[in-house]
Amino acid sequence: xxxxxxxxxxxxxxxxxxxxxxxxxxxxxxxxxxxxxxxxxxxxxxxxxxxxxxxxxxxxxxxxxxxxxxxxxxxxxxxxxxxxxxxxxxxxxxxxxxxxxxxxxxxxxxxxxxxxxxxxxxxxxxxxxxxxxxxxxxxxxx
Amino acid sequence: xxxxxxxxxxxxxxxxxxxxxxxxxxxxxxxxxxxxxxxxxxxxxxxxxxxxxxxxxxxxxxxxxxxxxxxxxxxxxxxxxxxxxxxxxxxxxxxxxxxxxxxxxxxxxxxxxxxxxxxxxxxxxxxxxxxxxxxxxxxxxxxxxxxxxxxxxxxxxxxxxxxxxxxxxxxxxxxxxxxxxxxxxxxxxxxxxxxxxxxxxxx
Numbered sequence: 001x002x003x004x005x006x007x008x009x010x011x012x013x014x015x016x017x018x019x020x021x022x023x024x025x026x027x028x029x030x031x032x033x034x035x036x037x038x039x040x041x042x043x044x045x046x047x048x049x050x051x052x053x054x055x056x057x058x059x060x061x062x063x064x065x066x067x068x069x070x071x072x073x074x075x076x077x078x079x080x081x082x083x084x085x086x087x088x089x090x091x092x093x094x095x096x097x098x099x100x101x102x103x104x105x106x107x108x109x110x111x112x113x114x115x116x117x118x119x120x121x122x123x124x125x126x127x128x129x130x131x132x133x134x135x136x137x138x139x140x141x142x
Numbered sequence: 143x144x145x146x147x148x149x150x151x152x153x154x155x156x157x158x159x160x161x162x163x164x165x166x167x168x169x170x171x172x173x174x175x176x177x178x179x180x181x182x183x184x185x186x187x188x189x190x191x192x193x194x195x196x197x198x199x200x201x202x203x204x205x206x207x208x209x210x211x212x213x214x215x216x217x218x219x220x221x222x223x224x225x226x227x228x229x230x231x232x233x234x235x236x237x238x239x240x241x242x243x244x245x246x247x248x249x250x251x252x253x254x255x256x257x258x259x260x261x262x263x264x265x266x267x268x269x270x271x272x273x274x275x276x277x278x279x280x281x282x283x284x285x286x287x288x289x290x291x292x293x294x295x296x297x298x299x300x301x302x303x304x305x306x307x308x309x310x311x312x313x314x315x316x317x318x319x320x321x322x323x324x325x326x327x328x329x330x331x332x333x334x335x336x337x338x339x340x341x342x343x344x345x
Binding site: 046047055056057058059096097099 | 265
């Protein structure tokens with residue numbers, strides 16, 4: 001009997017530790033998400049922060065972002081190609097150039113996209129490499 | 143039991159140390175002149191901040207300040223440094239004797255207007271956080287010889303510059319009292335604690 005609370009704790013803690021894994025996501029999703037997190041930390045979190053909150057009016061937030069919701073294909077493209085000029089996020093204007101990372105593969109972009117689109121307030125589910133490949137062909141990034 | 147005694151002695155020693163805090167170190171060379179110790183101080187400087195105001199040593203008279211070197215187009219460590227410096231800015235909001243001083247090491251690009259825009263977007267004001275620009279040589283020289291920070295041009299670097307992510311804590315006598323890695327949250331925690339320790343010296 002004394003073990004029950006402990007077991008419950010472990011169960012709850014494990015469940016709580018897996019963002020985006022609410023309904024038992026696939027192993028593939030987990031792989032994408034974990035790889036994506038590492039890539040996000042090395043390429044994106046400098047400016048957008050680990051918390052996804054951005055920095056002032058210099059770097060827009062990702063944790064809550066109407067732009068991400070409305071411009072999915074553009075987000076996939078700009079991870080690879082960067083972005084110059086004004087961008088409106090949650091009613092605020094940002095205008096700091098974002099450098100592209102042309103060395104990223106379509107799979108890595110799919111992993112980053114899966115990570116950012118299933119973290120913080122987002123629950124889009126896996127973004128497959130087939131999907132990013134198609135989008136990247138259309139934006140001229142591949 | 144023996145171990146417990148040892149542990150208690152160790153814990154006691156630590157508690158004792160924490161009780162009577164040592165003053166912060168004073169960085170740099172020192173010499174004794176007529177029986178008085180003369181410490182390394184920040185050399186005379188004159189820069190212009192984001193509001194086109196002249197910023198000199200006198201701007202920080204009777205003030206503690208934290209200094210760093212950056213540039214607005216830097217994509218590597220600067221965004222983290224600015225995130226951390228913003229923490230310092232917020233944490234020292236109620237301290238009228240604490241100011242911040244960020245030097246651009248790319249004065250050709252980072253004009254007064256650009257620094258003004260940068261500070262505004264960061265949501266900070268020049269009464270507490272000065273972003274300064276000036277003659278490139280003066281900035282590099284003061285970085286290297288006064289603040290012991292690395293700052294120079296290097297075309298082989300991705301962004302064209304080499305610079306350290308250091309935050310320097312300067313006391314009211316223009317002496318360096320601490321050096322911190324402005325890209326590490328824990329180091330900036332230490333800086334925040336040291337600012338309070340330094341304030342106590344002047345109480």
